[in-house]
Amino acid sequence: MIETWQQQIKAAAAKGEKLAIKGSGSKSFLAPVRVGLTLDTRSHAGIVEYDPKELVIVVKCGTRVADVEKAMADAGQMLAFEPPHFGDDSTIGGTVAAGISGPRRAYAGAVRDFVLGAKVIDGKGDHLSFGGKVMKNVAGFDVSRLLVGSFGSLGVITEVAFKCLPLPKAQATRVFEMDAATAIEAMNRWYAEADPITATTWVDGKLHVRFAGAEPAVNTAVQKRGGEALVNDVDWWRDWREQRHAFFASAKELHRVSCKSTAPATDDMRTAIEWGGALRWVHADEASAAKIRYQASRAGGYASVWRGGASTHASAAQSLSDPLKDIHAKIKASFDPYNVFPSLSSSAGEGARQGG
């Protein structure tokens, strides 16, 4: 498969044609507009190497995230950034290229923090390997992390090595009725006080806190913080991660705000808050979009349209200053000198790219 892709890319480069890369399409709503021949990564699937004792898993790009998670769960391990699938067949390559992480993101780290190495076919058709299988590697530029969130604009990610973490021994979710301001304060303070928190979500007047880790630690935290138990919390968090919760369904236009975790809540728009306060989802309309952007930038962050909005194309790139744009162009050209792959600024969903 790799050779075929290499040839296709070389041919496209020679002829000045475009190529696009696609997995299952679960995150297409975020991805660059595709033009030209599409490489379907699902034809390159499978776990290359997984010895749980190594705490590393190496997988091909087209492997279903669900399959990877299943194999790891069988060995008592997990992908700790808790990737949202947004579809049953979502692929590992797409997850890395889109660079989005789930509820555990604020506590365990983002996709990029778990990518130890990656292989990629660049725009010249060369198959290259960056990083490796070790926890720490400072040999040369950190290119494998540049690929995270690159949306296929730099090349075809063919293989990724992830760091594995053991599944927590115990888990409990507690629910607290409180307003947004109180919730923001609590999320930040409890985390600073080193509670074993692995996810937080405030929605519809309720703060959901997931404690996980060793049993005594979870028990102590539950006792200390109180709240109501959430039964079936595994399902609840999965629904939340997959954006199947009613909050998402009812949104006509959804904005994603990434900001400092203590930024004050905006009470005039329907909002959900997760990642300890650092990520906000806001129901919006044409009129309130500008306001949301303004408030986000005041809170040290970014707002972007996630779903349903108009006029989002290219706005991510527009939000970059000139020197940054210049650097982006140069990086893009370093990987893809003949412009075979779509450029980042033609992408539809800037939202995810702020996901990190």
Added chain:
Amino acid sequence: MQTNLAPFIKDTPQGIEADAILRSCVHCGFCTATCPTYQVLGDELDGPRGRIYLIKQVLEGAEPTKKTQQHLDRCLTCRNCESACPSGVQYGRLVDIGRSVVEEKVGRTALEKATRATLRKALLNKPLFNTAMKIGRAVRPLLPSALKAKVQPLRNAGTWPTAQHARTMIVLDNCVQNAMSPSIDFATARVLDKAGVTLKWVSAGGCCGALSHHLNAHDEAVTKVKANIDAWWPLIEAGAEAIVGTASGCSVMLKDYGHFMQHDAAYAEKAKRVAALSKDVSEVIAAEWPQLKAKVKASSDRISYHPPCTLQHGMKLKGGVEAMLKDIGFDLLPVADSHLCCGSAGTYSVLQPTISEELKSRKLKSLTAEGPSQIATSNIGCMTHLQSGTTLPVKHWIELLDERLA
């Protein structure tokens, strides 16, 4: 560190000693952050690691410049860095060697020479210095404040005890101290008298030699050292138990006599003996403390104490004075950064006034932070230097003890 000393010094005794010291330094820089001049100036080359490196380069054949000399001159020789160094680098020795080599190569300007000579001569010439201090005191009210600061009113020294005990000790005839503050030796004599020891004072032309040594007047220093040894020898033969230094700056030099004279066939042995007998007054008193303590009238005054560098870093005597002061009942206040130099450092305060003043004000700030009623220290240099910046009395701690025994 790897070294490769140049032929001009390689096989000389100085070279061999310097080489061993340089090799023991691993360049870790733990000393640098604690160095007072580094703290003030913030330049690597004004800290011990930088100076060591400069000296290394010079000894390896690099031509030193005026700048090199300035970096070495700015060193207080407080030896704080030695206390901080985990590798046991003998910086004090190395900087002595480095300075003499650099001075040989770079020389001194006429003005520098003149200042240094005048300082030495003035401080070493007893009658002259005495007179100067007397005149200074007489006209003190008329002096501009900067100078006034250096000339303090004299405390009444009281009387020297007359009792002749079987146990005797010798006190060093100290160059500047007797003129500036004779009360210290008198107080020491009275305290030791209470402990059943007669303190003998022999005139030997004054000075332990440290002053000349630090101003790179080696021959003059040797002369001083020999004169002292000659003057004390009969008393040592007669059974004097110790040679007491009442200024820690002198004590540290006395203890170094053995090393200092090691290449002098005639004096090497005697010097070793003298060095072995030399004690700082705090060591001598600590040995007699059980009996003295019983006689002390307690005081609960709030005081702060400044341990001179020569005491804590030079002789590595830490905590002894503080323990006795606490025993007396004094409320000994905590002092931040007590390991740092006050900026007096022998003649440093005259030769490097800016850094010296900065260090003095920092030191006084920490000494007075908790509101003491007086300040104690162990060295005449620190005492007068600190006194010049505060209206609180600054005394030798032995004077405080003497007062509590009176």
Added chain:
Amino acid sequence: MLVFERPSETAVASAVDALRKDFGERAVTSHSVREHHSHGEGMRDAGLPDVVVFPETNEEVASIVKLCNQARIPVIAFGTGTSLEGHLKALYGGVCIDLSRMNNILQVNAEDLDCRVQAGVTREQLNAEIRSTGLFFPIDPGANASLGGMSATRASGTNAVRYGTMKENILGLTVVTPDGRIIKTGTRARKSSAGYDLTRLYVGSEGTLGIITEIQLKLYGVPERISAAVCQFDELSNAVNVVITAMQLGIPMARIELLDEVQMDACIKYSKLEGFAAKPTLFMEFHGTDAYVAEQIEQMKSITADYGGSDYRFADKPEDRTKLWKARHDAYWAGMSYKPGNQAFATDSCVPISRLADCIAAAKAEIAKTSLTCMIVGHVGDGNFHVQISFNPDNAQEREQAETAAAQIARIAIGMGGTCTGEHGIGIHKLDALKEEHGEAVDVMRTIKKALDPNNIMNPGKTIPMN
């Protein structure tokens, strides 16, 4: 090697003049200052810059870089000069930018658990200044390095297993680009940056892509309970296997450090540790709540018992803990003073945790082939360890043995799916190993370097082999 033409003397002279005019006494050309800025630690083969400048603001840094870019003169950033791989050697002369005067902590946002510092702030300075907030910055390489230098080398320390390395703890940067523009990457928002993750690109670029002038860092709350313990072993392999087991069980150790018997001997002597034998040793630290720490310790005890470990010596009091970790941090110096006058190479391999025992055994075998004193110390929890190979630099044979052993150990690690450098970086000493490890991928790195720094003025000759 490359491919950089030393600028003409007149070009340099006029740049120096211009810098003198702008910076006065903060542009220094004295030999001793240039010498001090011509090397890091480790092998001290110096290459002198032509001038050292001490800027105080982002704009000043930008003005220096702009000038150098126009005149095609190399620019080398200098933090505290503790890097070990020849990073600072001015191969082609040029301007050294010493960031030590940019040492202000710009913001501490206790509630947001972050802060913004200038590049010259050192890690100890930061921790001293934020102590009162109950927060700390965990990354602690064995030297009191500048945070700019730590960012530029992607440094890590003893607690990477728990808190990660520099790359996981930097939220954003201010960088002066090679053409003298000031850019900001990342934001206060912890998880955001529009477009490519430039922060990650600059972190670890060793001053070859730009000068980092400000850094936004994550901070952490000081845990409720901290407990440190020491366990000694008769066999090195047993100690290593304990680490592997603990990692595979996912025991969230804050720190787990391995010292072999020679290193332990050196540390006992240097740091005056009492009551320890010169045997293979693990230094451990546990963070969390009382109950949680107690449980971690119980789990660890049962593992060490399986491998014949000694009883634990605990250091719960802050001062005892400080002494213990200071001894660990000073291991490099302990090794240096073990053989006064010697030099040392410190290898820096990192391998997948399951290969750690094999790799250390192979490294030991390599050492045994030489007549040199070597010691092993490492942040083994993440598979990283150092062999400090001590040799007499005046003895050509010893030097050659040391070089061969170091290269061989790097090769062994790469062969096991590992890397030649887990934390010290490439500098000039590991350029060949980088090629061996990354093959063609180095081409892309080179292309990026050429694209972002077309005149190759930023620390030329380092990090990326240019041919």
